[in-house]
Amino acid sequence: MVFAYDTEAALLDAADLVNTAVDGEESLGTVAALSSFLDERQFTGKRERTRAELESVWNLRERLRTLWEVSESEAVAIVNQLLLDGHALPQLVKHDEWDWHLHATRPDAPLAQRIGTEAAMAFVDLIRGKELGRLRICDADRCSAVLIDLSKNRSRRYCDTGNCANRMHVAAYRARQAEKAE
Template sequence: MSFAYDTEVALVSAAALINTAAEVPDGLSTLADLDAFLAAQQFSGSRTHTQAELDDVRRLRTELEAIWHAPEDEAVEGVNRILRAAHALPQLVRHDHWDWHLHATGPEAPLADRMATEAAMALADVIRGHELERLRTCAAEDCAAVVLDLSRNRSKRFCDTGNCANRTHVKAYRARRAAG
């Protein structure tokens, strides 16, 4: 199944947000980290640039990770909780370099609410499409990062945070060489 481009962008951004927790040190420790993350994800709209805003985004990260790993019924509850809390009202918008896409909050809404709503709307599409198996954890033994599998054949096993695939394949090759 292919998702709308705004759904894919929101899912990739949600996975990147979740994976900041696995970075050492934490990828969202400071306001500068949040600024860098938002720039990399091309997230627009109002900002307060406060510690409270950073704390809200860090709480959202925890919420999204729980949804990422949840069975369908719990994922639905989590998505609905986020949408209710943000008073989501979906609308078609076009801004910056993006063509028509859905926003469920205005650009003046708090950053964490806008991020939460975009992720929740994208996760709602995943749930409605019965595609929760595309939300995974990295197959590398030493990695707990999340993986978003957008491949046609559902074959993506490793995260994009490091060299997990390469490390795992090299380890397996060396084991085969040692055994042979």
């Protein structure tokens, strides 16, 4: 299934947000880190740049994380609540280098509300397309990062947070070499 580019971007942004707190590592620990995270993803709209705003994004991150761990009906309930909380009112917009895409909240809505609503809109497409199976947790040992498998053959197994794929491939290679040596 091919998703609209803004849906893919929102899904990847949601996964990146969830992965800012993985295995006890916090990479979104300051207001400055949040600003950098948002700048890298070209996230538009009002920002308060306060500790309270950062904490609201942390709370949202935990709500989003659950989407990788729940059934379809539970995901629907979470997505519907995010849309309700965000007072979702989808509109087509065009700005910066982005062509027409959806924004579902006003640009001056609270940051966590805007992020949550954009993520919810993307998860709507996953749910309607019966594609929740594309939400995965990294298969690497000692990694609990999340990922979105956007590959055509649904074969992606490892996250982008580190070098999990390389580490696991090297381990498999060494195991095969050790078997040959025996």
